[in-house]
Amino acid sequence: MLSSRYVADLLSGKKRATVRLGIVRRDREAVIHSGGRIVAVAEVLDVRYKRVAELDDFDAELDGYSNVEELKRALRRHYRGIKDDDVVSIIVFGSVKPVDLPDDWAYGGLKPYELAELALRRLELTEEERRVLAAVAKYKSVRRAAVKLYGSVERRRAIRRLLRTVARRLSGDLRSSSR
Missing domain, CATH: 3.10.400.10 (Sulfate adenylyltransferase)
Incomplete structure (x- = not known):
C-alpha cells in the first residue's frame, strides 16, 4: 500500500x-x-x-x-x-x-472477503490458510484481518498473496467442475 x-x-x-x-x-x-x-x-x-x-x-x-x-x-x-x-x-x-x-481485480472481481468465503467453502485448505481466510471473511477487510491476526497492517502482503493463490485454485476448480 x-x-x-x-x-x-x-x-x-x-x-x-x-x-x-x-x-x-x-x-x-x-x-x-x-x-x-x-x-x-x-x-x-x-x-x-x-x-x-x-x-x-x-x-x-x-x-x-x-x-x-x-x-x-x-x-x-x-x-x-x-x-x-x-x-x-x-x-x-x-x-x-x-x-x-x-483493488479486487486480482481476485477475479470478487471482494477479498467474498473470495475468502468461497475458498473456505470450496477448497481443501491448511489450518493456517483457513485461519487467515476466516479472518478476512469475518472482518471483511484485509487490513483489519492483518491487525487482528498479527497485531499490525504489515502482513497485508502475505494475506493478499494467499488470496491470489486461492483465486487461481478456485479458477481451476471451477473450470474442471464445469466440464
Missing part, C-alpha cells in the same frame, strides 16, 4: 524504491495499491535489508527523499514505535507500469 502522496513520484521515476519495516520476500514484481485501487505494477530489481540506523542518503534518494533524516522522519510517522535496530527492506524498482484497476 502506497500513500497517494507518493504515487506521482513513483510513476515519474523520482521514487525508485520503497522502504518497508521488516523482511519482505522478493518477488519479480510488485502490485502497487493506493487509495483502494491498483495504481501500478513495478518490476522488482533488488531487495536489500538494513537496520534503520544503517540507512543512508543513497537509500533516501532511491525512495524519493532529499536525505536520510527526511526518510527516517517519514518512517517514524508511518511506523509508530520503529527503532534504530529494527530491520527494514529496501525494495528497488525497475520499470513501473501505471495501471488503474479496482
